[in-house]
């Protein structure tokens with residue numbers, strides 16, 4: 001059903017059958033023709049009965065005979081092929097200049113990117129309300145569009161058209177949007193369907209700077225509109241505000257597009273892609289799918305984006321000058337926006353009737369037409385409309401119809417007048433179609449250049465009343481395009497529902513994205529911890545610390561390390577060091593003189609060894625040490641050996657540590673409950689490596705604290721955020737049960753990875769944490785670690801991605817085998833993905849971690865003081881950070897590259913969502929870690945009865961070092 005209504009909502013409206021829609025628009029009840037109605041309210045901003053300020057005929061010599069005068073007039077509207085080619089070339093130049101973002105000289109067209117990144121899939125479905133403003137002159141259209149999602153199965157939309165009173169078109173912006181809200185509810189009142197959850201697509205066809213699918217700022221009014229207070233404003237917000245003020249319906253405005261985009265998007269899917277939308281209605285414009293990498297303002301190198309050319313403003317004097325007539329100059333001079341939209345003023349339907357009127361008035365005054373007579377209507381601007389011109393040119397309407405129209409204008413045409421008037425209409429419209437063809441040829445050339453194709457096969461969707469109602473416009477346009485762009489194979493497809501269907505398509509996509517966003521937010525909400533939640537973690541941690549120190553049941557073991565002091569800087573000598581407990585097993589030679597010199601080598605521990613027998617594991621370790629000694633020329637030397645063994649151990653002395661349980665993927669048999677120093681010594685004996693002298697066993701946190709303490713005496717906390725996570729700190733001996741003595745301090749290995757194993761973190765644990773835990777080799781254990789450390793973050797992200805895919809939010813709902821694979825999503829991807837997003841962010845410890853500590857405990861001075869090599873890594877990070885372009889789209893490209901490498905079929909919306917998932921997971925990890933450190937520093941401060949505490953935290957671990965935030 002198509003309803004065509006003329007009049008403001010509270011006055012008359014009339015239903016026209018489709019076959020009438022090409023006819024002169026009339027109001028019911030014997031009211032005057034539309035042009036008279038328009039006249040009486042001051043059509044198109046021109047006051048009633050007002051004469052042109054200057055007439056084309058003024059100053060012209062009177063020709064000797066009338067046919068010469070007619071010829072002279074019509075000749076002005078003739079354009080040559082060379083002129084059209086010059087327009088085509090000049091417009092193409094302006095388009096490319098605007099795409100490059102070249103500001104000076106200002107390009108003659110704007111080339112505004114829209115937020116439409118792909119043409120429709122054809123599967124979009126649902127009911128949508130479409131509001132069109134600015135497509136069809138002084139009217140506003142509301143449509144109810146049903147998308148079936150089935151190709152070829154179309155449901156006729158319901159629509160209603162409302163004439164916008166002149167006073168509204170030129171009044172305050174709020175009045176215009178209130179009028180729109182009023183029309184909307186009047187239309188909806190008459191619809192029998194459910195009005196729940198209405199989603200609206202706003203077709204707003206004026207030059208706009210779009211910053212989102214539902215955010216668009218009006219640059220300037222065109223097409224006879226000039227409402228105050230709208231330029232520079234977001235028109236979607238203005239519409240939302242008006243709908244809310246009106247209050248009748250709850251409508252969600254989900255997308256805004258212009259009519260060219262609607263025309264292109266609504267095009268029936270044919271054999272070739274429809275990648276150009278052309279509209280010739282009140283004004284004229286086109287959009288097309290450009291390669292995103294060519295649109296400088298987007299900084300995006302993949303995919304395509306729909307660009308609105310905004311060619312109505314094309315105004316190159318060199319190219320347009322030769323085709324401008326005296327009538328064009330008069331029309332421009334008299335318009336609402338003199339000097340602007342010069343190209344549009346030769347083509348758009350708002351102007352064709354006026355150009356015809358100016359020519360007819362000129363000829364009448366010169367005595368060539370109507371026996372030299374004029375009429376007030378003929379001399380009034382806006383009295384001849386596009387519909388009149390189309391009808392007068394239509395051979396099927398016949399001379400009688402021309403006669404009738406001229407009579408309606410108060411003229412008395414003779415038989416020869418009718419033919420002459422038809423010639424004038426033809427001259428004006430032919431030129432319009434030819435100029436439009438030159439512009440379209442420029443777009444086609446651009447497509448061809450952009451895609452580097454010899455021959456371009458493309459479909460162009462055409463829409464707008466000039467295309468639809470003028471009998472010859474489209475055929476002239478097509479013929480001229482073939483002449484100007486012979487290498488392009490173009491098919492023209494008339495738009496469906498005046499672009500309404502396309503707007504509904506875009507709305508459907510936008511609505512889907514909005515729904516997806518809601519699901520994403522819901523999914524990530526449990527990861528976004530607030531201050532109270534973090535304070536609760538700190539309090540729980542503090543409680544568990546105290547219990548653990550007292551030897552009571554606690555998820556924190558609080559293991560004494562027998563390290564009683566941090567270094568004072570006077571230590572000297574050569575040492576061997578082993579580092580076992582993470583991804584890599586390292587053997588190091590540490591030379592302490594006035595500084596510290598470290599030589600190290602990484603050895604792998606095959607999974608079969610890590611999970612084989614204890615004997616096998618320790619033999620392998622000794623083999624590695626012997627290899628290192630040999631390579632360093634140390635064979636035969638007896639150096640003290642320190643063993644950094646980063647698993648939970650109960651230490652009985654500096655060189656005695658009973659392994660409590662394996663973590664981090666290790667599971668060698670016959671080791672738990674054993675003294676690991678003994679196990680190592682036994683292996684040394686088996687291998688007859690007698691020169692190895694094991695003097696101390698330390699945990700990696702202790703090693704980190706000590707090496708940091710060598711440089712900075714305030715370092716009394718060690719923190720590891722790598723494969724696993726753990727912390728140690730200097731506790732007062734009086735608080736440590738089970739170690740004799742009440743004075744002095746001892747370093748306590750917290751083994752905080754196990755924090756929460758008693759259920760105290762249950763309130764923060766998400767279903768994704770539960771899945772990761774269940775799939776691990778130690779379910780129910782190391783709950784804190786599993787929310788924080790490198791071994792698990794990637795897995796948490798993978799589980800979230802799986803969930804979002806199952807909801808249809810990601811990867812078009814397609815579960816891939818790849819994503820089902822455990823550990824496919826590495827924690828390093830989080831760093832890579834997030835690194836580009838905010839390259840100017842401060843370095844580690846000043847991100848979420850520090851803000852967590854700093855927010856609650858401002859007296860804490862946390863400082864990262866790491867081993868030399870770590871310091872280098874951080875310097876490297878700084879350099880890397882500052883060399884990255886501060887662009888979100890760069891990050892998106894990175895996400896895409898990573899996910900595509902994983903074989904995941906993604907769109908740019910997917911990339912953005914994956915990025916947000918990574919951020920949420922790593923942010924929570926850093927915050928939890930921060931809450932833990934806060935508990936530690938607060939305990940140290942209270943232990944010492946201090947008002948303020950200055951302490952340094954020595955931090956190590958690849959996640960900490962390489963994650964950008």
Ligand code: ADP
Pocket residue numbers: 581582583584721722723724789790791826827828829830831832956957958959960962963
């Ligand atoms: P370990 O803790 O085993 O001694 P590391 O400190 O090197 O070893 O930490 C290794 C962990 O760091 C791995 O589990 C890995 O997930 C994580 N990781 C590796 N590269 C990165 C990176 N670029 N960003 C964040 N995490 C990383």
